[in-house]
Amino acid sequence: MNPSFIALVVALPLLAAFLLPLVPKVLRRLVGPLVLLVVAALGMALWQASLSEPLVLAVGGFRPPLGIVFYVDSVAALFVLAVALVTLLLWPWGGDASENLDRKQSLTLVLAAACAGLTVSGDLFNVYVFYELAAVTSYGLAAGSRTAAAQVATFRYVILGSLGSLLALIGITLIYFRSGTLNLAHLADLAPQTLHDPLGLAAFFLILLGLGVKAELFLVNTWAPEVYATAEARVSALLAGLVSKLALLVVARLLVLVFPLPEAREALLVLGMLGMISGEFAAYRARDIKRMLAWSSIGQLGAAFIAFAIPGPAGVAAGLAIALHHLVVKPALFLLAERWGGSLARLAGAARRSPLGAALFALFALSLIGVPPLPGFWAKYLLLSGLAAQPDNLYLLAGLVVLVTTVVEAVYLFRVVGVMYGREAKGEDAGLTNTGSANTQPASALAGSGVFAALLLAAALAAPLLAAPLGRMATQMSDGAAYVARVLPSTATLSGAAQ
């Protein structure tokens, strides 16, 4: 498995996105899925290879500290695979005018490319470029549903996103100013001398805020509920499920390699707790499913932030488990919410008309809460056991927050289940619910969430088997020195030269 294939993972979707309009109309619909299938195959191959030993690709032959480096360890490979698969499942198959569909499909392909790039890129500037690319394409997709509400929400999202990117850029420049390099491995090597001071921490915080916009970090996630509520469910699923995880992954990698300091972890922990509390409690009062799912995803990402704040491989393992679990559950819920949008009252008695949809919703709710046989429980168990192992009281407080917010989450999720399995709405709002096929799920949504459900159940049954690879991935990702050794063969000479 020679390293050059890594570049394909990013280049292929990008190429396909721009060449899409030129392809004859007949083949045009097949280009996207085909490309994604190839990327998925590549991803699977990369994952097999990187499990034993991470792969490095210096683009264009320039030696690491100068040129662009692609570093693929098992976590990155897994996320590439995830990007390809989830984008394929959430692919805009049709239902629109053809030129509008072209635009959507190409934007999605660009987004896929950007996400793949984010996971594999080894240096900060590259990360920033791909992040900007992902941000812009998500603006385009979010406004895709052409309703006024979507336009306004996306506009607010654009303001926040760009401000965030600005802050990230300032942070990156600060780092470059202090350390003289942007390559992650080199930074990891130089960080102890140059970046472990208040200025370095300030740079980290700025990058955290910048990337946090996309990862729905507490201070900067006010855009999320509106965008997810108004955008197409497919787009919201993509953004909430996939893209936010990648931003989170980058922050985690930065935390592990460059800033393994307690202050940084503490910041992440506090923001994660606030995110979880605000997300879950806001969802408790939500009266409309999409907004509720939006707030619930903010809460879940808060939990992921808390998880990554735990030092050592335990933290990374918990973070990965929660991220992957949310990656599977949230898009499925958004797909279900497509036809069930709007106020909860419309859902009265929905279970009678679409029993499978309601059963899937209940299954995902159970897994989100962490009812044992389902993988959600193992994720929560890892998170809590990680938190309990820490001597610091702040971690115990975080554990308490996780427990309390889970109860709140259970209440609002099962309030929806209760409404669905309750009796039909009578009288005046009866007309509201059964407007034609309002309550029946379209085939595509059911198919999509069915696949996710199958994934979830497979993970539940094979939990013991998945535990080992997860552990290995966590140790591999949290081992900073190995990263440096792998990317920069003779560190001794280079550090001298760079001074």
Next chain:
Amino acid sequence: MMHILIELAVMPLVAFTIGMFMVLMMRKIAAKIQRRVGPPLLQPLYDIVKLYAKKTQSSHGLLHDIGIVMAVGGYIAAETMLPVPGMNGIADKAGLLTLAYVTMIPSLGLALGVGQCANPNGSIGIARALTAMLAYDIPFVVIIFGASWFYGSNNLIEVIAAQQAGGIASWGVTKMPLLAIAGLFTLYAMLGKQPFEIYVAPAEIATGPMVEMGGKHLGGLFVMQCFQLFTASAVYVSMFLGGGENWLFFILKLFAVVAIPMSMAFVFPRYRTEDVLAVVWRWPMVLGLAGVWLVMH
């Protein structure tokens, strides 16, 4: 084994006869207080024989009859658990607490029987009777706790033996004065006479539970009343007055224990149900708890 069977028959008979004379004593006391001559010596017997000799009786169903059978049968069983001079029955196999529960079965049986009479007076009477039972059973149980803690066992035979060991000095009343007073007050409430007879209020609910009891049903209840008087006073005597060294003292103590409350009873009007609760939960309860505290420390 054989002597238990004999005692099973003899003890209730003895209890019934003593109970009958207690009823007579009660009516005589009432008469003397009201400056009347009072009933002849065997009046309770005449009443019971007349009731059983009734030619026509109206019954409201099988349960109405079984209620009376349970009432009388329950007390017959309870008598065998009460040690009397010379006969211990099955007192060693069932302690004080079991006796308190076995005496609840007759009232439950009566309640079921009256229930089937489908007479609102009866139902109201039973509701009040059960409330009164709730009232006086709580201090009674406190006293049982105190006594059994003091004697170290709730087996009546040992309780009596402990008291008779040292003559009057080791009687319950001398050792646990507060509990004895509380016990007497509770006994007074248990007998269901004047101030505590809200559930038999003749003018208001036509003798409550007994409203549809005629002939042998009422006869059964008169027999139960005799047993009730005997059992209550016998339990008190066994706990506080050293049980029966011989029959003469035993009977004297029994009549004394019943005479004291009865002499006060007929000058009182009648408490309402909530006032019965108030009185019985205030004085005997406080005395009982204080007595128990004293006994334990």
Next chain:
Amino acid sequence: MNALDLLLSLSALMLLAAFLFGQTRVYPWLAGILFTGQLVLLAGSDLPMAAGVGLEIFGQQVGWQLDGFGRYFALITIGAALASNVYMGGEWGERYQADGHSLRWLHAALAGNVLAMLLLLSSKDLIAFFIGWELTSWAGFLLMAQGGERALRAALRYVPYAMGGAMAVLGGLVLTLSWTGTLDLLELSRVMSTLGNGQLALLLALFAIGFSIKMGLLPFHLWQAPAYAEAAGPGTAFLGAISARMGLFALGILLVKLMTLSRVADLAFIDGLFTARDLLAWVAALTIVLPTFTALKQNDARYLLAWHGIGQGGYMLLGIVMGDATGSAGGLLHVFNYATYQAALVLAVFAVMHRTGTADLNSLGGLVTRMPLTFLVMLLGIIGLAGLPPMNGFVSKWLVYRSLMVEGRPLLFLMTVIGTLGTILSVYKLIHNTFLGQLRAEHEHIREAPWSMTVPMLALVILAFVTGVAPGLALSWVAEAQAALGLPVLAYTLGGIESPRGSLDMLWIVGVLFAGFGIGALLFYGAGGRSKRVHQLDNYAGGHFLSADVRYHYSDHFYAGLMHRIGPLYRGSFTWLESAVASATDLAASLMQAWYRQAVPALTLLVAAVLGLGWMVWR
């Protein structure tokens, strides 16, 4: 495939079968056979039944093993499930299906509950325990949610309680893992008692809160009455009989096996004056009294019995907390006793509902002449519930009383007796308003409940009577449970217990009682003259001519006198507490939502950035 694997796979098979063809006529028979098979398997195999199935995940061994304590509860679970299954298979099931409910889901819920409880009872370590605990909660939720709109609402009210309890237990589990390094129950029983007082107190608090929520101890008991009352008929019987007792099983393991009662007694609030063990005892005592007197005021038979379910739980916990041989034997025996007569009572109430259509105590009356068998079941049931001699309820309550008397706890003893008297009053109200008094005109032609209902009820009540007359039969299982748990084992005989300080021999007591009844009957039927049955309108009413359309049955506000005295004490403070917590969550939620509706997000971003920087730089 050893015994426990067979047991678990059998119940898993039943869950699948119930889900697939639960609504057919064949399934109840199959389920009956399977349940009896499980019972025989359980009773027959020797202990401890180790299970082959197990998994190793994240460095923890997760396995299943059934010991004496678990088996005692498992027997009761499967017994209760068998009784409700027979009840469901008969005419009740047909009527339930005719009313539009799904019998398949009810059978699936019951089978799911049994499977979950078996998993919980046979857990070898805390993770398996937690898996079983959560599955039992959610299976319970599924069983409660059957049977209509009010049932669903009551079940939804249970969700926050269940999740709160589960999260407390999970928190405790995780802390135990970090402090002791192991999760296996056997090792924990050695290691946990060596923890410091502070750590032990936190663990006790977390676990005790989690377990007492399911058991319905005092502050967390509000969900249980509506949830158990509104569930479908046999569901209520099963839930009331055993579902809440899983909390007791967990508390038993926690207090006795893991932490050992002596260490629990060391955790003192005011240096030795009021220890954690006293706190548990007093919570149990209050749980006996308050729900029982709430049951007294209920006007619906199902709610009355559900409230009593909570009350009787207090006896069981009090017995175990006492810890001596008689007390713990009484507490554990009460689990079995209560399961038998409670299931019978609930099935009887539903038989009445099946025939008359309502369980409202103010619109029934006089059914004894029309449903005599159901009346007999309810009569023996209430004698058991009230704890009077011939029935088994008396034996277990007597054991608890005796241990309180020997241990010298007067106030606790007083509370239990107040609870018992309250029970006697409220059960008489139940049987009087339903079966005694004036038979309504519209109920004159109803018939006795069908065989499919009367047989399980009678079987349960006869079982209760037999174990009442010869308590030794049940005490053998209890002794085995005590040994498995590490409690001092009770020396029992067939009739009760022998001890100089006051013994109990039910064979003699019940024998003498029935001899007394015989003599009474002889006196009544022999000495008395002929008596004639009269119509219910041939009644004394102060000279007034009674007529069938006038309703003179005294049922509403039954204990008016008592209520005048203790009426003001019903302040509903717990309901106020629950609504306070609910409104606090609402307030927090609206605050959080306000954060997301802010007008200018960019401004907050900048302010946040400045604050963050400040925090990072000047830390």
Next chain:
Amino acid sequence: MKLAASPPNNVSASLEFLLQEIPGLRTKWAGPRRLRVDLPAETLPALLELLKGRAGYVHLSAISCVDWPTQNEFELVYHLWSYELNVLVMAHIRIPRDPGVYLSVYDLYHPAAFFERDIHEMFGLYFEGSPDMGKFILTEWDGPPPMRKEFDSEAWVMNQFEWQDYRPDWLAEIEAKGGGITTRPQDIRKDGKP
């Protein structure tokens, strides 16, 4: 009866002045505070409203009925009382016997319902507009109205019941000593039967 110019000062004069408004009304003082008023039947409601409205006659204490078989008339007497004037007014009216119907004053004085119901039961006089004309006291009686003069109670009793000859031995002893019943029952009875 000419209208006096100025309203007289004392109570009785002012009452008389007031009553002049009713045509065909004759007043007669039966005592210092008792005024008998005779008026035609159809003007009675007007009188009642006048007295109630202008003279405070809020209390209708009774309606009594007198049976005049010879003149084939019923006489109804309405006893009214005023707490201000403290004078009892007895309004006498005569209505013919055969239709035996008169209008009810229930709307003015609610107690009239009972008086009218009683009179209906006892005299058979029907009051239109009275709330309840059902049986009042004699629930078991289905004979003619018993208070009518033509109803002979003793004859009805003689027809309905039989007597028993009660000659207890103690009466024989007294008679032996010369005592005994002074007025024998047959002397009391009109038809002379023992």
Next chain:
Amino acid sequence: MSTLQSIPVVATKAEKPSGGTGNLLANVFDELTAFCRSRSLFMLHYCTGCGAIELPPAMTSRFDMERLGIQPMVTPRQADILLVTGYVSTKTLKRIILTYEQMNSPKYVIGICSCTVNGGMYWQSYATAKVLADYMPVDMYIAGCMPRPEAVISGLRELMANIRAGRSDNWRDYYRRYDHYLGNQQRLFGENWQTPTDVIGEARHYGQFGPETLGEHTALLERHQTPLLPFEMRLGLGGEKTGVENKGDKR
């Protein structure tokens, strides 16, 4: 015209103490029950008319009925003597008959005051029943327009003597000649007069069914009476689907 003496008292052999013939034990037992019946009389505390004001002085300390074994009881089920005191208005007579039928026999009726004998002071009134004996068998009259307590006590003592001697068995007469009494009652109350007590059923049950129990009056009663048969405890088992079966099984 029925005179008191002419009322046929049916002398049943069991009740009459036949002076030592027949087996001693049966005799002694009847002797004992007759004695106890006479020594323990429960008087129904039901004041039907003005004469009842004489009863309290007879009960309290000056005359003290209790020494004779007479106690006031509240409900007819418990009582033996029904004291009909004072005038008997038609309305009250209905309640008296209901109460009389609810009493357990052997039961005795004492007509206190002259109004129960021949109508007394209200003999002309259309509203009162004149002769109590027409409606129920009367055992003892205590005449007087309110007899003094001594008279009441002496009347009671005479009744006790009769009971002791077994002569006071008129309660059987009500069963044996029920048609006569029912006729008089229907004459006064109209044809659809009915009491909840099933007197004919009781007559059959207790073996007091004489030739005159049934007649045209009871036939009249049979036609319009809704049968008030007691609810037998029946075991209507069986798998009928609907809750309400065997409609209208009018027994």
